[in-house]
Amino acid sequence: xxxxxxxxxxxxSGFLLVLAIVASSGPAAAMDWPLAPPRLAATFxxxxxxxxVLGVELASEEGVVRSSEDGEVAFAVEEGEHPAGLPTPLGSxxxxxxxxxxxxxxxxxxxxxxxxxxxKIKAGDPLGRPGSSGWVxxxxxxxxxxxxxxxxxVNPLLVLPPNADDKPPAIRSLALSRSGKTYVLGxxxxxxxxxxxxxxxxxxxxxxxxxxxxxxxxxxxxxxxxFEATKYVFDVAKGSEGKLALFALSPVETTALKTPEGRxxxxxxxFSRGRVVIEVRVEDAAGNKRSASYTLLVE
Amino acid sequence: MEEIGRKRVAMAGVVVAGLAYFLVCAVPLQxxxxxxxxxxxxxxPVIPSGMAGASAEGAAQSAAxxxxxPKAANAVPVALPAAASQANTSLATASPLxxxxxxxFGYFTADGSILFVETVSYGVALAPDVFATYxxxxxxxxxxxxxxxxxxxxxxPGYPFFAAGRRFLxxxxxxxVTELAGNGSAAWTYQFPSIVTAFDASPSLAVFGLMDGTxxxxxxxxxxxxDFAPGGSRIAGVYGVAASPDGLxxxxxxxxxxxxxxxxxxRSTAYxxxxxxxxxxxxxxxxxxxxTEDGQRLAYESPAGIGIYDRATHGESVVPVxxxxxxGQTARGGELMxxxxxxxxxxxxxCTAAPDRRVVDLSLNAKRAFVLTKxxxxxxxxxxxxxxxxxxxx
Numbered sequence: 148x149x150x151x152x153x154x155x156x157x158x159x160s161g162f163l164l165v166l167a168i169v170a171s172s173g174p175a176a177a178m179d180w181p182l183a184p185p186r187l188a189a190t191f192x193x194x195x196x197x198x199x200v201l202g203v204e205l206a207s208e209e210g211v212v213r214s215s216e217d218g219e220v221a222f223a224v225e226e227g228e229h230p231a232g233l234p235t236p237l238g239s240x241x242x243x244x245x246x247x248x249x250x251x252x253x254x255x256x257x258x259x260x261x262x263x264x265x266x267k268i269k270a271g272d273p274l275g276r277p278g279s280s281g282w283v284x285x286x287x288x289x290x291x292x293x294x295x296x297x298x299x300x301v302n303p304l305l306v307l308p309p310n311a312d313d314k315p316p317a318i319r320s321l322a323l324s325r326s327g328k329t330y331v332l333g334x335x336x337x338x339x340x341x342x343x344x345x346x347x348x349x350x351x352x353x354x355x356x357x358x359x360x361x362x363x364x365x366x367x368x369x370x371x372x373x374f375e376a377t378k379y380v381f382d383v384a385k386g387s388e389g390k391l392a393l394f395a396l397s398p399v400e401t402t403a404l405k406t407p408e409g410r411x412x413x414x415x416x417x418f419s420r421g422r423v424v425i426e427v428r429v430e431d432a433a434g435n436k437r438s439a440s441y442t443l444l445v446e
Numbered sequence: 447m448e449e450i451g452r453k454r455v456a457m458a459g460v461v462v463a464g465l466a467y468f469l470v471c472a473v474p475l476q477x478x479x480x481x482x483x484x485x486x487x488x489x490x491p492v493i494p495s496g497m498a499g500a501s502a503e504g505a506a507q508s509a510a511x512x513x514x515x516p517k518a519a520n521a522v523p524v525a526l527p528a529a530a531s532q533a534n535t536s537l538a539t540a541s542p543l544x545x546x547x548x549x550x551f552g553y554f555t556a557d558g559s560i561l562f563v564e565t566v567s568y569g570v571a572l573a574p575d576v577f578a579t580y581x582x583x584x585x586x587x588x589x590x591x592x593x594x595x596x597x598x599x600x601x602x603p604g605y606p607f608f609a610a611g612r613r614f615l616x617x618x619x620x621x622x623v624t625e626l627a628g629n630g631s632a633a634w635t636y637q638f639p640s641i642v643t644a645f646d647a648s649p650s651l652a653v654f655g656l657m658d659g660t661x662x663x664x665x666x667x668x669x670x671x672x673d674f675a676p677g678g679s680r681i682a683g684v685y686g687v688a689a690s691p692d693g694l695x696x697x698x699x700x701x702x703x704x705x706x707x708x709x710x711x712x713r714s715t716a717y718x719x720x721x722x723x724x725x726x727x728x729x730x731x732x733x734x735x736x737x738t739e740d741g742q743r744l745a746y747e748s749p750a751g752i753g754i755y756d757r758a759t760h761g762e763s764v765v766p767v768x769x770x771x772x773x774g775q776t777a778r779g780g781e782l783m784x785x786x787x788x789x790x791x792x793x794x795x796x797c798t799a800a801p802d803r804r805v806v807d808l809s810l811n812a813k814r815a816f817v818l819t820k821x822x823x824x825x826x827x828x829x830x831x832x833x834x835x836x837x838x839x840x
Contacts, residue, residue: 196585197603198618220730221681221702222643222657227569230734230747230771231686233645234569234605237620242641242657244681250657252641263731282583282603282618295682298639298658386621386639389670401637 177306178215178245179270181253182207182277182288185310186355189289190432191302192363192381192393194409199393199401200363201300201384202252202291203307206355207277212253212288214268215307218245223263226280237289238281241274248296249306254289255281285357299385299395304365304432312354315435316364318427319348322410323418323443329408332425337444342417345369345376346410351431361409366430369413372423377414418445477839479797479805481824485558489550490830495562495594542592544572547827548814551577553592554832556820561592573608580605589613589630598630609647610691612666616642623654625668634668644684644732650693655684661698661710663689663717672717676700676708686733688774690741695757697744699725699733707746709755721760726750736774738783743800745773745783752785754802763802767794775819777837782806784824786817795826797837 182205189195189204222242226235237254239261244250257278265272279286292301304310322331323343330338347369350361367379383395392398406412423445428438542553542561551570553561564579571578576597580587586601600606602624604617613626620641627633644655651671653663659682663672675682679701686699696710696717704724711720727733727749735746744755747769754763767787775784782797782805793815797806812828819825826833 196618198622201619219681221683222685222730222732224643224732229732231645231732232607232609232771233642233732234571234607234616235620236605236616236618237641242683252657266730279582282605284583293640293657295658300640386637389636391621391637391639 176308177247177249178251178292178303179213180307181205181212181215181251181274181290182210185307186287187310187353187362188285188287188355188357189359190351190362190365190381191300191304191384193360194363194405195284195360199384199391199404200289200359202289203303204283204287204289204359205277206285206287206357208286210277211273212256212275212277214243214270214272214274215251215290216245216249216270217268218243218251219267220244220262220265220274221250223261225261225263226258236282238278238283239275240281243268243274248294249301250293250295251303252289252291252293254291255279255283255286256288284359294383297383297385299383302365302382302432305382310433312431312433312435314352314354314431315437316349316351316429316431318429318437318439319350320410321345321347321425321427321439321441322406322408324406329406332441332443336442337446338418340418340420340445342415344406344415345371345413345425346406346408347413347427348408348410349427349429364429365432366428367411367413368428370426370428371416373426376416379411379413418443420445480838480840481806481808481835482838484823484834484836486831486833487554487558487560488830489545489547489552489554489560489563489827489832491563492550492565493552493560493563495552495564495590495592542574543818543820543825544574544577544592545816545818545825545827545832546570546572547816547829550830553577554825556823556825556834558834560832562594569605571606571608571613573611573613575611576608576613578606578608589626598626598628600626600630602632607645609645609652610649612647612649612652614647614652625652625664634664636662636664636668636670638662644687644698646687646689646736648689648691648693651689651696653687653689653696653698655687655698655700657683659683659700661687661696661700663696665693672696672710674710674717676706676719676722678706679704685729685731686735686746688735688737688744688746690737690744690757691739692741695720695737695741695744697735697737697746697755699727699729699735699746702728702730705729707753707755709744721755723762734769734771734773736772738774738776738780740776740780742780743774743783745769745785747773752787754783754798756800765796765798765802765804767796772816775817777819777824778822782837784817784819786815786826793828795824 186206188206189200193200221244226238239256240254256275260276277287292303351364369376384393391401423443425441430436552563568582578589585603589597604615615624621638624635625633640658660675665671681702688697694712709721710717733747746753751764751766752769785796787794793810795808816827822837824835
């Protein structure tokens, strides 16, 4: 009756993820945007004030939040009305059971607009109005997708229609850290040999009236001297043993993913004497790419 | 003549037998349980927390000017005392009692002193010993004593909630829970795999119900004492949980289509299913449930009313009134269960004796209300007033 061990669960999650990707790459996406037009205020993996967003935050003060697919309301609660006195940082929210074992959470709806009495719903049926109930920086809806079979959160951009986005992510800097010191490449061009942690400052531009925090990209790749050192794909997140980890293939605990300066912590490597070429490639969910190459002289 | 004599003898015999019956078999009338109003206080004016106790005099005057206590069908009407001269001496008069009524919160004491009344800006966590107010984008807050003094400061995003003498923080993702130490630091933190939908705590066990249908319990040190997914329903979910005060029983309403009442009991080191039953309900919202203070009975929300589960007999009964938050309160040493039921402007105070005999059914006119029990005393919050009523046998 206990949950599956983490490793096996992640394999299952990866399998379902492939299914989801196949579904999303077809002519029709699995789900529709719950709030149109979609203006992303946070993407899956966005870090904001000590939390990581495990969904997409869609910004709007107007319109209607609609069911993204046929389904059934499994749980709904208005902000401040939990009988156990449990606060709800998700504000007024609803959990809807959709197809293929997927449940979606529609959060931060305007209080008093949540459809609490409906059960069976069709795609496009109203669930409430966008709002700012709970712990959120602006008005809109936080849309999260939970894969019940794998017990993991899935990046909604894998199951939603492509968003009109032609702006590639930005690579703001790459840094090496050791013994509490951080060296931003460009500011320094040479370093003594040793083991360094490589981190990168990457953001995806937002087209939204407000953002939770600089948006996370979809893929970050790091190559050192032509060999891929690490690859982060913001596909799923899964909790196990009291820790939450991102990425299906090589899970990284959320607490270890970002450096105190807000960069993505990528990999720790021994840099030996000589010339080293470090290449970063990033990609957003719409397929826009950006790459940057840094040359470092290790003394 | 002989016939008349026999009739007289027979009549005299009947009279003697009747007298003998009344004299020998007479049973004194059962004492009636009465709700006796003790005091009433107006809480409409804001009294800042820094002025603890300063309002007692004014409150007493207010009580004297507004003596209209709610009328119980079986209560003896008595004049309200101007001060707390009839205070139940078994109550610690100085121990503060927290309250929240609509957007007002504060503390009062059993003798009728209003320690303070403030307005909730966004949220407030209340406990008898501490409280914390917080904003919607809270990244930290102060934990204060009822006197307003800062006890500790928490620097972390999320909302606080207090229960059973324990202090918790739920993160903005509604999936990360931290138990706070006395100094406001994190005693332990746990990131759940899905969002938290239900909660209850006892001094030894904190129980969380999750959207994915799992029930997770933590002991005082933050170690996982219970991790269980009841299953058995088409849709997984946990709609309510309750922990008995001794931490040995955990009850939950789980799943949808069909919904179940599951009761787990700690045997040696692990929790096992002690009782379960499919319910007629199919709630898709959090439901109210709680154990009584003595842990002997569980009150839970059901379509037929308030369901009562008896720990000793595993028997169930129903009090046919709508359930409300803060169930599981008892009076007279657990003899009576006390509920505040109803919606809108109409509320009912109901006291039941086991299993479901209603001994008090009092109609109240109040939009916002609460009931708090301490021994033989009931404190009723009714919109802008707090009323103390003592249960007495007469």
